[in-house]
Amino acid sequence: MRALLLLAALALPGFARAEEAPLAVPIVIPxxxxxxxxxxxxxxxxxxxxxxxxxxVRNGPGDNEPFKEIDRLREAEPVLVCERLGGWSGIVYGSDLPSCRTTAVLPVTREYVGPCQRGWVPSRFISTDAP
Structure with a gap:
């Protein structure tokens, strides 16, 4: 039983890292x-x-290889638009958008890595009040 618990404890950190795999094209925030x-x-x-x-939702701004589908979002799902590249938008999404930590606390441009989910969707499928 103890060995099983140890194996589970060792496997969980690796699983968490797999969930946070970098995007093919990262979303960069100023x-x-x-x-x-x-x-x-x-x-x-x-x-x-x-x-x-x-x-x-794709791991980069494009429909074809090397960009892969990483998630699917429902119609009317709220998102934060962080970056635009061509006809694509780098988005952050999750159940609690205010807790996504997109406000800069350091004067460093960086890749967004969480805690919320992120990816790329065609800009034409996002309705915003701002340009």
Whole structure:
């Protein structure tokens, strides 16, 4: 029993690291102290061509290799837009957007790594109040 518990304890940290795997194209947020790097909030707009009304989140800004689907989000899901690259938006999302820690505390431009989820979606599927 003790050996089983030890194996479980050793496996969990590796599993957590796999969940936090870097994106193929990271979402980079600027380091302006006290400013929210992902200040544009939006909602995903539905896609009539998808029966399940979801939008694919990818690990980079593109539909083809090397970028892979990493998640699917429902229509009307709230997101924070952190970066735009071509026709794609780097987003942060999760159940509690205010706790996503996108406000800079150091004057350093950096890759967003959490605690919320992140990825890339086509910009045309995001409805925002801001440009």
């Amino acid at each position: 380091g302006e102290i006290g400013k929210d790097a992902c200040s544009t909030q939006g909602r995903l707009m539905g896609r009539a061509d998808q029966d399940d009304q979801t939008i694919a």
